[in-house]
Each structure stands twice: as C-alpha cells, then as structure tokens.
Amino acid sequence: MARRLLGPENAASVLVSQNEENAQNSQQQNSENTRLQVPTPQIRSRPSSRGEGNEHGSTQEKFFQPRFVQVPEDKMTVEEGRFCRIDFKVSGLPAPDLVWYLNGRLIHPDDFHKMIVSEKGFYSLIFEVVRGSDAGTYECVASNRAGEASFTVQLDVTAKEHQKAPSFIFKPQSKRVYEGDTARLECQISAIPTPRIYWKRNNEMLQYNADRISLFYDNPGKICLLIHNVNKKDAGWYTVSAVNEAGVVTCHCRLDVATHTYKPVPTPKQLKVRPTFSKYLAFNSKGLDVKPAFSPEGEFERLAAQSGLYESDEL
Structure with missing residues (x-):
C-alpha cells in the first residue's frame, strides 16, 4: 500500500519509520512488563555475630547442640506421699525441646506430674504426691536441630511409715514441795514415731543442767523431769509438749515451793x-x-x- 501510494523510494522510508516505531513500542512494553514484574524472594542467611562470611559475602546461622549445665544426683530416695522435684538447667540454640521417660515410656503431664521452667532458665519435673508407681529410672532428653543430650536419675520410693499423733497416757500432776527437796514431774506419751519433748516454765524454754535439772526417758514413752534442791525460783507453771510428723500435744501443771516452818520445843x-x-x-x-x-x-x-x-x- 505504501509503495503504491508513495513510490518505491518513499515506501522504503515509511517502512523504516514504522519499524522504528514498532521497536520503540516493543521496548516500552518490555520496560513496563519489567517494572510490573514481582521479584522472586531469596533466602538469605542471618549475619553471624562473629562476622564470618562465606564465599558469596553472606554469613550462615549457627546452631548449638543441647548441653546440660546442671543436673541432679544420679539417685534419689523419697518417702511415699511426699513432695519431690527434679531440677536441672540446659543450654542450646535454638532452645531445645524436653521430654521425660520413665523406664523407657514417655511421661505426660498430669495432676501428679508437672513440668515447669523458671525465669532463671531452670527446668523442673515436679511430683505433687510421690506414689509407689513413680519408682524407676527417669531419663530427660533435650533435642534441637543441632542434636540432642540426655541424663538419667534413679528414683527410689520408700513405703510410708505408719504415723500416730502424740497423746498422753497419763499427764503430769501439779505438786507442792518444800525448799531443798526434789521435785518429780512425770508423764507418759504414746506416739509413732518417737516424739520430741519440750519443757517450759512460765512460757520460757527450760534449760537442763547436770547439777539440778535433768530429763529422763523410759522405753514405754515415760518421761520424767527431775529438779533437785528446789528453790523459790523453780515455782511456776510447767508445760510439756510432744511433737512428731503426725501432730503435737501439750499439757500444763503447777509446781509450788513452800518453806519449812520450825516451831520451838518448850523446855520442861x-x-x-x-x-x-x-x-x-x-x-x-x-x-x-x-x-x-x-x-x-x-x-x-x-x-x-x-x-x-x-x-x-x-x-
């Protein structure tokens, strides 16, 4: 059409102009497509704190295998019914995951077993009430993408001792003695296990000594407080207390100290x-x-x- 209208020479110049225009449009379109194209994301390694770079100029993230900084003793013995906890501390990057096994079986947290971590980074396996079935070998495994570490603890559970709160079979009785005599305050107590005995005078702890004041025990739970050469300072309220893991019992008695009165005998x-x-x-x-x-x-x-x-x- 261009050759027919303009002739051969003019037609060539027109075709050149159209080709240049088409090339410019094509370049402009390619530039527009390039501008609108979303670049593909690239995974870049996190810069290392030590500033070590690889051959491409970027650093690679470091991972550290778990390591137990603090572990409990290899063997623990706990009485049945008591509270118990196993404490330890572990390090690693990233933070490791922890699991516990009892004799090779996975332990799941429940009302009797709890797994906690403190603000200072200490981990604990807590037994609210130790049972006989809790005895065995415990293994703690810490793992992350760099590896794993573990430690074991042998837990022995002893049978719960039969306990009985203290009670008086007979109580100490109030007495009246004369100066210079010996005062004897006695009582008998039944308890399991054997209780600890405390004596007080006027709400102050009684001090024993070998010369005047001493305390004696007998096999069936009989307790005797002896005060030799009694004086006026020994008078007052005495309190005896018996204490063990099952309970406590207390009793009071009074000790009065009198003075001898001598009447002159009339001479015949x-x-x-x-x-x-x-x-x-x-x-x-x-x-x-x-x-x-x-x-x-x-x-x-x-x-x-x-x-x-x-x-x-x-x-």
Missing part, C-alpha cells in the same frame, strides 16, 4: 526438891537415931529419891 520446867523428914524419931542403943522411923511417907520419899522423883512445891 525444873522442879525444886525439898527434903522431907518424918515427925517420928527412933531411939536405939547409941542414942537418938537421925534416921526416921518407918512410915509410909518416909518409905515413899526413899523410893522416890531412888527412882528420881521429886516433890513439887506446886503439888
């Missing part, structure tokens, strides 16, 4: 002796005998003199 009044003579005199061959003649009064006086009896002026 001495009797005055007055000699007595009979009014009858006896004669003999030598003259007047000074000895009185026999008479009931004289015989009585002689017998009284021999026996130490004297006549009183008051009679």
Whole structure:
C-alpha cells in the first residue's frame, strides 16, 4: 500500500519509520512488563555475630547442640506421699525441646506430674504426691536441630511409715514441795514415731543442767523431769509438749515451793526438891537415931529419891 501510494523510494522510508516505531513500542512494553514484574524472594542467611562470611559475602546461622549445665544426683530416695522435684538447667540454640521417660515410656503431664521452667532458665519435673508407681529410672532428653543430650536419675520410693499423733497416757500432776527437796514431774506419751519433748516454765524454754535439772526417758514413752534442791525460783507453771510428723500435744501443771516452818520445843520446867523428914524419931542403943522411923511417907520419899522423883512445891 505504501509503495503504491508513495513510490518505491518513499515506501522504503515509511517502512523504516514504522519499524522504528514498532521497536520503540516493543521496548516500552518490555520496560513496563519489567517494572510490573514481582521479584522472586531469596533466602538469605542471618549475619553471624562473629562476622564470618562465606564465599558469596553472606554469613550462615549457627546452631548449638543441647548441653546440660546442671543436673541432679544420679539417685534419689523419697518417702511415699511426699513432695519431690527434679531440677536441672540446659543450654542450646535454638532452645531445645524436653521430654521425660520413665523406664523407657514417655511421661505426660498430669495432676501428679508437672513440668515447669523458671525465669532463671531452670527446668523442673515436679511430683505433687510421690506414689509407689513413680519408682524407676527417669531419663530427660533435650533435642534441637543441632542434636540432642540426655541424663538419667534413679528414683527410689520408700513405703510410708505408719504415723500416730502424740497423746498422753497419763499427764503430769501439779505438786507442792518444800525448799531443798526434789521435785518429780512425770508423764507418759504414746506416739509413732518417737516424739520430741519440750519443757517450759512460765512460757520460757527450760534449760537442763547436770547439777539440778535433768530429763529422763523410759522405753514405754515415760518421761520424767527431775529438779533437785528446789528453790523459790523453780515455782511456776510447767508445760510439756510432744511433737512428731503426725501432730503435737501439750499439757500444763503447777509446781509450788513452800518453806519449812520450825516451831520451838518448850523446855520442861525444873522442879525444886525439898527434903522431907518424918515427925517420928527412933531411939536405939547409941542414942537418938537421925534416921526416921518407918512410915509410909518416909518409905515413899526413899523410893522416890531412888527412882528420881521429886516433890513439887506446886503439888
């Protein structure tokens, strides 16, 4: 069409102009497509804190295998019914995942077993109430993409001891003693296990010593508090307490200290002796005998003199 209208020479110039225009349009379209095209994302490694680069100029992220910084003892013994916890500390990058096994079986958290982590990075396996079935070998496994680490603990569970709260078979009785005497306060207590005994005087803990105050125990639970050479300071309210894991029992008694009162014994009044003579005199061959003649009064006086009896002026 261009050759027919313009001739051969003009037709060539027109075709050249159209080709240039088409090339410009094609280039403009390609540029528009390039501008609207969304670039494909590239995975780039995180820069290393140590500044180590690879051959492409980028750093590669580092991973650290788990490592237990602190672990519990290899063997633990706990009484049945008690509280127990197994504490440890682990490091690793990224933070490792933790699982527990009991004799090779996976442990799942429940009302009796809890797995917690503290703010300081300590992990704990907690037993709220230890049961006989909790005995065995525990294995803790920490793992991340770099590897894993583990440790084991042997947990032994002892049977729960039969316990009985203290109770008095007989209680200490209040007493009254004299100064210088020995006070003995006794009681008998039944308890399992054997309780600890505490004595107080006027709400102050009693101090024992070998000279005056001592405490004695007997096999059937009999307890005796001895106070030698009692004085006024020992008087007051005494409290005895028995304590064990099952409970406590307390009892009070009173100790009074009296002073001896000595009454003077009246001295007997001495009797005055007055000699007595009979009014009858006896004669003999030598003259007047000074000895009185026999008479009931004289015989009585002689017998009284021999026996130490004297006549009183008051009679």
